[in-house]
Amino acid sequence: MASLLGFLAKTLAIADMEVRKLRHDPTELFTRALQPALWLLVFGQVISRGHVVDTGGLPYLHFLVPGILAQSVLFIAIFNGISVIWERDLGIVHKFLASPAPRAALVLGKALGGGVRALVQAVVIVLLALLLGVSVRWEAAPLAGAILLIVLGAAVFSSFSLIIACLVKTRERFMGIGQVLTMPLFFASNAIYPTSMMPAWLQVLSHLNPLTYEVDGLRALLLSGAPQAPLGLATDFGVLGCALAALVAVSARIYPNIAR
Amino acid sequence: MISTRALTRRFGAVLAVDALDLEIAPGEIFGLVGRNGAGKTTTVKMLTTLLPPTSGTASIDGHDVVREAGAVRRVIGYVPQALSADGELTGYENLLVFARLFDIPRAERRRRIDEALAFMDLAGAAGRLVRHYSGGMIRRLEIAQSTLHRPKVLFLDEPTVGLDPLARHTVWQHLRRLNRDAGTTVVLTTHYMDEAEALCGRLAILHQGRLAALGPAEELKARAGAGATLDEAFAHFTGGAERGTGYAGTAETRRTAGRLG
Numbered sequence: 001m002a003s004l005l006g007f008l009a010k011t012l013a014i015a016d017m018e019v020r021k022l023r024h025d026p027t028e029l030f031t032r033a034l035q036p037a038l039w040l041l042v043f044g045q046v047i048s049r050g051h052v053v054d055t056g057g058l059p060y061l062h063f064l065v066p067g068i069l070a071q072s073v074l075f076i077a078i079f080n081g082i083s084v085i086w087e088r089d090l091g092i093v094h095k096f097l098a099s100p101a102p103r104a105a106l107v108l109g110k111a112l113g114g115g116v117r118a119l120v121q122a123v124v125i126v127l128l129a130l131l132l133g134v135s136v137r138w139e140a141a142p143l144a145g146a147i148l149l150i151v152l153g154a155a156v157f158s159s160f161s162l163i164i165a166c167l168v169k170t171r172e173r174f175m176g177i178g179q180v181l182t183m184p185l186f187f188a189s190n191a192i193y194p195t196s197m198m199p200a201w202l203q204v205l206s207h208l209n210p211l212t213y214e215v216d217g218l219r220a221l222l223l224s225g226a227p228q229a230p231l232g233l234a235t236d237f238g239v240l241g242c243a244l245a246a247l248v249a250v251s252a253r254i255y256p257n258i259a260r
Numbered sequence: 261m262i263s264t265r266a267l268t269r270r271f272g273a274v275l276a277v278d279a280l281d282l283e284i285a286p287g288e289i290f291g292l293v294g295r296n297g298a299g300k301t302t303t304v305k306m307l308t309t310l311l312p313p314t315s316g317t318a319s320i321d322g323h324d325v326v327r328e329a330g331a332v333r334r335v336i337g338y339v340p341q342a343l344s345a346d347g348e349l350t351g352y353e354n355l356l357v358f359a360r361l362f363d364i365p366r367a368e369r370r371r372r373i374d375e376a377l378a379f380m381d382l383a384g385a386a387g388r389l390v391r392h393y394s395g396g397m398i399r400r401l402e403i404a405q406s407t408l409h410r411p412k413v414l415f416l417d418e419p420t421v422g423l424d425p426l427a428r429h430t431v432w433q434h435l436r437r438l439n440r441d442a443g444t445t446v447v448l449t450t451h452y453m454d455e456a457e458a459l460c461g462r463l464a465i466l467h468q469g470r471l472a473a474l475g476p477a478e479e480l481k482a483r484a485g486a487g488a489t490l491d492e493a494f495a496h497f498t499g500g501a502e503r504g505t506g507y508a509g510t511a512e513t514r515r516t517a518g519r520l521g
Binding site: 012014016017020024025089090095096097098101256259 | 305308309310311330333334336337338339340341342343344346348349350353356357358360361362363389405406
């Protein structure tokens with residue numbers, strides 16, 4: 001029990017540090033808001049006019065909002081790992097690793113820091129959605145669920161990103177791999193079209209993609225009048241939770257390699 | 261306090277540290293000197309549990325660095341070579357995160373951090389972002405950071421590289437005070453002979469991963485010849501200037517040794 005509390009305290013120490021950095025310099029949050037705004041204002045408006053996507057009775061723009069929200073969670077989190085490469089060059093990682101903090105707490109703390117970043121971004125997107133007339137569910141439980149799901153999803157992709165950073169070890173290679181990964185993850189998900197519209201092979205990939213579960217859950221939790229999550233909320237949380245546990249276990253093992 | 265037995269680390273075909281035997285007593289200020297690539301940093305990384313040895317053993321305060329890494333990490337502090345405080349946080353926040361990682365109880369954190377900052381003459385800069393600190397201030401902040409939990413041994417890798425002369429002397433003063441007042445054992449690597457001579461009670465000269473000589477600076481100088489400087493002693497134990505052809509004047513040797521570290 002004491003060791004569990006110690007583990008949590010250290011995880012929060014690292015996450016808190018990330019949040020403090022964000023508080024000192026929040027500019028990136030505003031510059032990052034541009035891309036999702038374009039997806040909603042341009043892409044969303046155009047596709048809405050065509051009535052080409054079968055969303056099960058939902059206006060397309062409403063359908064799109066949770067997808068774009070999940071997309072920006074993915075984009076923020078997938079590049080989160082680069083900070084580890086900076087910290088390696090600065091020697092910060094070395095000091096963390098020479099401390100008695102459990103390695104899993106160090107990586108989970110980083111991942112949750114990515115989660116908070118994503119959450120701030122989510123607020124911006126939801127505000128934008130409200131301006132566009134999307135009806136959001138304002139009930140305590142679904143809202144709390146959505147917050148949890150956003151942090152969970154961001155933590156999954158952050159720890160995935162951390163693993164990549166520890167394997168490739170240089171900024172250049174990391175950025176290259178990050179760019180290569182984001183679009184396939186995005187298109188092989190239900191973010192901008194439902195899985196039912198996909199060819200069979202893509203449906204298979206989509207079900208292996210954590211982003212699909214993130215979008216599925218967010219759609220049910222955020223939109224009023226949305227159908228039940230087709231995959232089920234329990235599945236969404238379960239898949240993302242297991243993915244996080246597995247990724248943290250792997251990254252805790254390889255994180256020390258970056259300091260060698 | 262520190263003991264190594266045939267400590268060895270190989271990187272592929274390169275033998276970075278070759279069968280190192282060292283004994284460092286509590287309360288010493290001990291210097292690992294050598295050129296770039298002599299094995300200083302690799303040795304420190306093994307002693308701080310960051311790098312597993314290929315063979316041989318090392319222990320700190322009776323704890324094996326591999327089998328009891330957790331216990332070792334509780335009794336050591338580490339200041340890496342680069343200026344490694346986080347520029348995007350304030351000085352206070354840089355210490356706060358380490359206070360939490362080292363389990364310093366919440367009720368004591370504030371006092372311990374304030375004390376550490378005052379000890380390093382940084383109390384006035386606690387609320388400023390570290391990005392705006394000078395190099396010497398960052399180094400002192402790092403020493404504060406790595407001694408918050410009152411370690412028995414403090415490791416520093418090239419603690420004054422890139423600092424101006426005044427900042428170097430301030431760092432030396434603080435390390436001496438820490439050693440004297442808190443009894444902290446200090447192990448540092450350096451390629452500056454003046455630093456080794458001014459600060460360290462004993463020196464280990466490393467050359468190509470091996471221990472080339474060990475002892476107080478005075479003794480090493482005497483062994484190298486009457487009236488030898490530490491630079492000359494260093495060249496003596498590491499096979500001279502190495503570059504150049506044939507005879508090199510003393511001045512030349514000194515310059516080369518200074519440049520190569």
